[in-house]
Amino acid sequence: MDFDYDVLVIGAGSAGLSAALTLGRCLRRVLVADGGPPRNAASPGVHGFLTRDGIRPAELLRLGHEQLAPYETVTTQCLHIDELVRVGKGFRATGHGTADDAPTTVTARRVLLATGVSDILPPLPGFRELWGRGVLHCPYCHGWEVRDQPLAVYGQGRTVTGLALLVSRWSRDVIVVTDGPGHLTPNARRRLRREKIGVREEPLARLIGTKTGELRCLQFADGSELERAALFLHAPQHQRTTLATDIGARLTSKGAVWVDSSLQTSLPGLYAAGDTKPGTQQALLAAADGNRAAIVINESLTREECPR
Ligand SMILES: Cc1cc2nc3c(=O)[nH]c(=O)nc-3n(C[C@H](O)[C@H](O)[C@H](O)COP(=O)(O)OP(=O)(O)OC[C@H]3O[C@@H](n4cnc5c(N)ncnc54)[C@H](O)[C@@H]3O)c2cc1C
Structure with a gap:
């Protein structure tokens, strides 16, 4: 089966944009679905992010988008993903831009959930x-x-x-x-x-x-x-989307998306990075997760393309 993209990255916060950067540098065909503001949108500054201490959250992400520009295989789209289903060895995702837009459907060999959490x-x-x-x-x-x-x-x-x-x-x-x-x-x-x-x-x-x-x-x-x-x-949290559970991926007892040591969820081919998965929640760590997930995904695609 032909897929539209190698990787669909859902979420364009620190985790998603960092993953897209590394995947772009791997010449991978990537769609970044940007579904709206990040968790820290209300904050005046992102602190503790090496070289960017105190930067406005929107400015951090603007720079992230800007630095994706040279990577021609990476597309970013204002797209909120509403549904994710398995097709063959990959996935089909359906979403919308603005509420009035017709639904968009894309297929991808791998999906990275970088969708974050909301504070209650x-x-x-x-x-x-x-x-x-x-x-x-x-x-x-x-x-x-x-x-x-x-x-x-x-x-x-x-x-x-x-x-x-x-x-x-x-x-x-x-x-x-x-x-x-x-x-x-x-x-x-x-x-x-x-x-x-x-x-x-x-x-x-x-x-x-x-x-x-x-x-x-x-x-x-x-x-x-x-x-x-x-x-x-310490506010309780919930996942920003139900995409993981809707498709059958496991959550931890605390409501995070369960991942193995390769950031793969319980569903082969579906990965998670950033706040959505367990662990300390910081913008820099989310960016590091995105980078790590991108490397793991690229290696899994390489193994599929170069069988023994
Ligand atoms: C008020 C506040 C202040 C903070 N200050 C700091 C700080 O100073 N320093 C620090 O290191 N950390 C800070 N944090 C934590 C930091 O915001 C998070 O750790 C970081 O944003 C996690 O990045 P992420 O990419 O995982 O998630 P997010 O940044 O939340 O990004 C997730 C993205 O996914 C998108 N999305 C969700 N669902 C969908 C969907 N279905 N389709 C498409 N897109 C979707 C969302 O719109 C969002 O843009 C703060 C958090 C809060 C709440």
Whole structure:
């Protein structure tokens, strides 16, 4: 069977664009389906990315697209993939550009899922509005920007304890806000106390911030306010697409797309890179994953083309 492309890369974030770059350099026919903004779109800067520390997320991806231009075998298209099915040894994908566009169908010998995840924020006023500026998910990404300032850490149980202890490396003024019973063990409370981390268990009403997205204070249900420069939380996540499960690929117990040591999913020929698969979630690591997946895919295509 003739396929339109050697590789369909679904997702044009750090993982997808990095994979496309390496595959382009392997002279592979690649389609990058760019389905929209990346996970960190709300953030003012990508931190900790070697040579690009603090770059705007959109600018990082603009440079990624720009550097694909010399590779004539790589095509990038605004295309949200809605369906992925097996055909022969490869895949057929169907998607749409804008909502009004007729569906586009393409076939490819291999598919790389670089579709990322979405963060599920508490349904309280202010969390979504301040996300990425006053409400932060990761001290490695944003801790330095708010160092030595009054900080809140939101959540319950073990998760909030671990995050609060971590955040306390960046500031000595940290308060845990549990929004109701914190489900903290005596040992957790002792560890927090030892680091002088306070705990507020009253229900939270809202976060109050500036028009530009910085946090000013937390307001509790009784009307009292707590001034803080930023709030950290470990938000639950879900996959940005159900493509993996729809086609029968396995997820881990935590909802990530399961991959083997070659970044291949449980379905031969279907690979996953970046936040969508298990592991530490950072833009640079997603780019490294994309590069690694591209090499593995190119080698698998080479083996198919040059049988023993
Ligand atoms: C607020 C915030 C700030 C962050 N700051 C930092 C930071 O400072 N430093 C850092 O290293 N990391 C940071 N991160 C983490 C970083 O954003 C991720 O690790 C990184 O974006 C992962 O890259 P990715 O390519 O796997 O996924 P993404 O960048 O999310 O890209 C996935 C892409 O796939 C597309 N897509 C999804 N479904 C489809 C589909 N069906 N068809 C076509 N396309 C599809 C999406 O539109 C998206 O463009 C931050 C995260 C958040 C939430």
